[in-house]
Amino acid sequence: xxxxxxxxxxxxxxxxxxxxxxxxxxxxxxxxxxxxxxxxxxxxxxxxxxxxxxxxxxxxxxxxxxxxxxxxxxxxxxxxxxxxxxxxxxxxxxxx
Numbered sequence: 001x002x003x004x005x006x007x008x009x010x011x012x013x014x015x016x017x018x019x020x021x022x023x024x025x026x027x028x029x030x031x032x033x034x035x036x037x038x039x040x041x042x043x044x045x046x047x048x049x050x051x052x053x054x055x056x057x058x059x060x061x062x063x064x065x066x067x068x069x070x071x072x073x074x075x076x077x078x079x080x081x082x083x084x085x086x087x088x089x090x091x092x093x094x095x096x
């Protein structure tokens with residue numbers, strides 16, 4: 001029963017990440033995005049995955065952790081893309 005509630009929590013929490021990824025991708029700027037926050041979430045998911053493996057609880061909940069980690073990792077990649085776009089825009093503004 002605990003695994004079911006854990007999965008529900010992960011799904012509810014995880015549904016926000018695809019929306020965040022799309023918003024960040026469309027924004028084309030890293031302004032308002034916190035790198036430490038993204039990294040903290042990634043570390044949290046890695047800790048959750050590690051706990052499942054160490055406790056030999058490799059059930060369907062592990063798949064949800066991995067899926068959420070993948071989506072948050074996409075957010076990290078978009079963050080670095082947006083930082084590069086911000087720098088490029090800053091250089092273009094100085095040249096104009």
